[in-house]
Amino acid sequence: MSKLKVLSFGLGPIGTSIAKLALTRKEQLEIIGAVDANPAFEGKDLSELTGNASPTGVKVTKSAGDLYDKADVVLHATSSFLSVAEPQLMAFCETGVDVVSTNEELAYPWFTHKDSASRLDEAARKNGVTLLGTGVNPGFVLDALAITLSGVCASVSEVRATRILDATKRRLPFQKKVGIGLSTKEFEENVRTGKFGHIGLPESIAMVCDSLGSPVEKIDQDISAKIAESTVKTEHFGSVDKGKVIGLVQDGRGYSKGRMVARYHIEMYAGAESPKDEIELVGNPTIKLQIPSGTPGDIATAAIIVNSIPRVVEATPGLKTVKDLRPASSIML
Numbered sequence: 001m002s003k004l005k006v007l008s009f010g011l012g013p014i015g016t017s018i019a020k021l022a023l024t025r026k027e028q029l030e031i032i033g034a035v036d037a038n039p040a041f042e043g044k045d046l047s048e049l050t051g052n053a054s055p056t057g058v059k060v061t062k063s064a065g066d067l068y069d070k071a072d073v074v075l076h077a078t079s080s081f082l083s084v085a086e087p088q089l090m091a092f093c094e095t096g097v098d099v100v101s102t103n104e105e106l107a108y109p110w111f112t113h114k115d116s117a118s119r120l121d122e123a124a125r126k127n128g129v130t131l132l133g134t135g136v137n138p139g140f141v142l143d144a145l146a147i148t149l150s151g152v153c154a155s156v157s158e159v160r161a162t163r164i165l166d167a168t169k170r171r172l173p174f175q176k177k178v179g180i181g182l183s184t185k186e187f188e189e190n191v192r193t194g195k196f197g198h199i200g201l202p203e204s205i206a207m208v209c210d211s212l213g214s215p216v217e218k219i220d221q222d223i224s225a226k227i228a229e230s231t232v233k234t235e236h237f238g239s240v241d242k243g244k245v246i247g248l249v250q251d252g253r254g255y256s257k258g259r260m261v262a263r264y265h266i267e268m269y270a271g272a273e274s275p276k277d278e279i280e281l282v283g284n285p286t287i288k289l290q291i292p293s294g295t296p297g298d299i300a301t302a303a304i305i306v307n308s309i310p311r312v313v314e315a316t317p318g319l320k321t322v323k324d325l326r327p328a329s330s331i332m333l
């Protein structure tokens with residue numbers, strides 16, 4: 001089989017780790033372009049961002065230009081929000097290139113962003129393109145894993161999921177995303193924007209409940225600050241003084257046929273003890289799966305994006321979600 005031509009679009013910490021992993025898959029993939037809006041990256045060889053010792057020959061450009069025509073698949077990592085990413089995704093559709101994206105709201109927009117989902121699905125079908133939003137979460141831990149696990153249950157009455165993550169060493173954009181270093185007032189102001197905290201929780205809940213044949217009527221969630229009780233040191237943000245925010249606790253609930261059917265709990269803060277991912281399906285039988293220490297977000301995100309490339313290439317056109325496709329799998333070295 002000829003190599004798939006890949007365009008890296010968005011080269012923040014996540015896009016860069018995706019590109020770095022894609023560069024190792026020399027027999028299957030060829031990176032033909034790297035695009036990022038940050039003027040500081042323009043003209044650099046991709047290796048200067050990925051840390052590869054030898055030049056890749058791929059120069060970072062500010063826009064994709066004619067690179068779409070050469071690419072089979074775009075690896076997209078620019079934004080968590082569909083309001084921002086939809087024009088980018090539309091441009092990919094119009095040029096006929098398949099997409100694997102880290103965009104959290106794209107992971108399952110059929111409940112939270114129905115209009116956007118319909119527009120993207122229509123554009124993808126019209127142009128013979130497959131669009132997929134995936135990642136560790138959403139895309140794996142709190143949705144695909146729960147759906148897969150439910151396959152051994154005769155019935156499920158409630159989905160309970162917990163993700164506890166120590167934010168101390170996570171990338172800077174992640175540390176900012178969970179509010180590290182903010183005052184309580186700033187944190188609350190951010191929560192009120194509705195665009196803060198872990199993006200994708202309602203998407204995970206809606207996907208799982210749809211998969212289990214119990215679509216949600218309502219999802220609610222609340223986000224509260226975790227406050228430093230003494231100075232806390234973080235790898236990228238630096239020290240956080242006592243009284244400042246070190247992260248967040250987020251709870252989400254999904255309701256179907258008038259009762260709560262999904263209860264999700266996330267803790268993401270510097271110094272969180274006993275990190276873990278846990279899915280419990282209450283049902284017949286009740287079954288619980290735990291990943292001790294949790295799924296390491298950044299490398300695992302790069303892996304699932306790269307491992308999903310064959311899935312979008314083999315899929316029929318349209319907006320797909322991880323519940324529609326064969327699970328991504330890795331390669332054995």
Ligand SMILES: NC(=O)c1ccc[n+]([C@@H]2O[C@H](COP(=O)([O-])OP(=O)(O)OC[C@H]3O[C@@H](n4cnc5c(N)ncnc54)[C@H](OP(=O)(O)O)[C@@H]3O)[C@@H](O)[C@H]2O)c1
Pocket residue numbers: 009010011012013014015016035036037038039062077078079080081088102103104134135136137138139171173174297301
């Ligand atoms: N689903 C999951 O499990 C999962 C896991 C990890 C990350 N994510 C998401 O993946 C995204 C990327 O993560 P990150 O930490 O690398 O974020 P980031 O630091 O914000 O990086 C995004 C990069 O994309 C660039 N960009 C933005 N708009 C662009 C455009 N229109 N054209 C070209 N480049 C553009 C940005 O440039 P500027 O800085 O100049 O704007 C920046 O360099 C985030 O939204 C993150 O939440 C999802």
